[in-house]
Amino acid sequence: AQTVTQSQPEMSVQEAETVTLSCTYDTSESNYYLFWYKQPPSRQMILVIRQEAYKQQNATENRFSVNFQKAAKSFSLKISDSQLGDTAMYFCALRDDNNDMRFGAGTRLTVKP
Amino acid sequence: GAGVSQSPSNKVTEKGKDVELRCDPISGHTALYWYRQSLGQGLEFLIYFQGNSAPDKSGLPSDRFSAERTGGSVSTLTIQRTQQEDSAVYLCASSRFLSQETQYFGPGTRLLVL
Numbered sequence: 075a076q077t078v079t080q081s082q083p084e085m086s087v088q089e090a091e092t093v094t095l096s097c098t099y100d101t102s103e104s105n106y107y108l109f110w111y112k113q114p115p116s117r118q119m120i121l122v123i124r125q126e127a128y129k130q131q132n133a134t135e136n137r138f139s140v141n142f143q144k145a146a147k148s149f150s151l152k153i154s155d156s157q158l159g160d161t162a163m164y165f166c167a168l169r170d171d172n173n174d175m176r177f178g179a180g181t182r183l184t185v186k187p
Numbered sequence: 188g189a190g191v192s193q194s195p196s197n198k199v200t201e202k203g204k205d206v207e208l209r210c211d212p213i214s215g216h217t218a219l220y221w222y223r224q225s226l227g228q229g230l231e232f233l234i235y236f237q238g239n240s241a242p243d244k245s246g247l248p249s250d251r252f253s254a255e256r257t258g259g260s261v262s263t264l265t266i267q268r269t270q271q272e273d274s275a276v277y278l279c280a281s282s283r284f285l286s287q288e289t290q291y292f293g294p295g296t297r298l299l300v301l
């Protein structure tokens with residue numbers, strides 16, 4: 075069975091600073107995708123970034139980047155130059171070839187002015 | 188359409204009543220997914236559709252839950268004889284194809300069972 079663990083229920087960061095959200099996972103599959111989703115108070119889940127497990131290069135989307143450590147089964151999200159609009163719940167998710175998608179419990183991030 | 192839409196956005200019902208939740212996926216997306224998010228929790232996968240077919244219904248919490256999809260587009264999630272523990276946000280997502288595709292989420296339906 076696949077599991078996704080986010081060990082930080084809550085985090086905060088000062089505006090313009092950098093924060094890293096942790097995610098570890100477990101799967102027996104060799105081919106899978108990893109995702110970070112953002113859920114602001116509006117409830118809309120928004121894709122932040124995704125990483126194909128077969129790619130060694132870490133994915134980057136503007137201020138968002140990941141540190142993908144396949145051997146350690148770690149997939150952390152780094153947010154640079156944090157903005158007030160980054161305040162949200164962040165969910166790490168894993169999806170395999172069997173279409174089994176699992177989400178972590180989430181990390182509530184607050185960006186302080 | 189521009190995105191995944193869900194209706195109603197909020198639903199309050201009495202215990203024992205049936206409710207029907209609707210999801211309109213992004214136009215052209217063949218795969219559709221239903222999730223449940225209880226207060227302060229992560230997402231619990233319920234069921235997915237490839238076209239109109241749902242190959243695996245084991246994620247549905249009980250036999251009071253059912254889902255269907257017609258015309259490869261709109262899907263409805265029906266909860267019969269609702270219980271208080273059914274209170275949650277029900278999220279729908281769609282993707283172009285079933286495998287290895289990013290899922291795009293709707294805004295969810297917040298269900299409160301009194």
